[in-house]
Amino acid sequence: MPQITVDYSERLADAFDRRAFAVEAHARAVEIADAKPPACKTRFRRTEDTVVGPDTEGHAIVHVTIGLLAGRTEETKARLAEAVLEALRAHVKPVEGLALHASAEVRDLDPSYRKYDA
Template identity: 75%
Template sequence: MPQITVDYSERLADGFDRPAFARDLHTAVVEIAAARPPACKTRFRRTEDVVVGPDTGGHALVHVHIALLAGRSDETKARLTEAVLDLLRQYVKPSEGQTLHASAEVRELDASYRKFEGE
């Protein structure tokens, strides 16, 4: 915990500093949601096909999903979501003529969530 997934348009690959974004996102999650630094895990999923409205041209998407253990207030989740959007503004630079659609969601992990660490 937290489990972080970042879906992003393939056309953003060169303009998205993913390592720096993840580093600063982990810092924000620790400061805002009281997560432990070694528990922060982020995976990036590049999406080839994006359709916005009636066409595919000129649009790029980034959506960040953050799943936390239960117990954070709605205010904390909203602050974290706003921090994510600020970081996306900083670390995602779409190509000329591209419209960036950025979004984020913070939700609670289901009570069934379990994990293990091993070698």
């Protein structure tokens, strides 16, 4: 915990410094949500197709989902979501001809969440 998943448009592959974003997102999770540094995990999923409204061209999407163990206040979750959006602004370069739609969601992990480390 936290479990961070980043879905992003393929057209951003060269403009998105994913490693730097993950490092910053982890630091914000530690600072804001009291996460433990070794527990921060981020995975990136590149999406080939993006459609925004009626258009298929000219748009790119980045959506970050952060799953935390229950117990954080709504204010803490909102602060973390805002911090993650700031990190996206810093680590996704503008791409000529693309409108970026960035979003972040912080949610509680389901009570059934379990893990093990080998």
